[in-house]
Amino acid sequence: MITVNGEPLAWKDGMTVADILKIRNYIFRMLVVQVDGTLIKRGTYDKAVVPDGAHVEVIHMISGG
Numbered sequence: 001m002i003t004v005n006g007e008p009l010a011w012k013d014g015m016t017v018a019d020i021l022k023i024r025n026y027i028f029r030m031l032v033v034q035v036d037g038t039l040i041k042r043g044t045y046d047k048a049v050v051p052d053g054a055h056v057e058v059i060h061m062i063s064g065g
Contacts, residue, residue: 004056011052017045030061
């Protein structure tokens with residue numbers, strides 16, 4: 001089991017950040033993702049494996065004025 005933005009999500013072996021974004025339907029282009037406090041670079045989401053028990057934070061970056 002992992003947590004994504006404080007909510008539980010069933011974990012599977014080999015799960016990546018890209019998998020999590022797809023499961024949670026995060027489609028906004030400007031995202032910041034951290035796994036256990038480590039920033040995951042955009043463009044590596046499909047290779048960034050998330051371990052069981054991880055705490056994942058997905059933040060939508062919004063600009064305005």
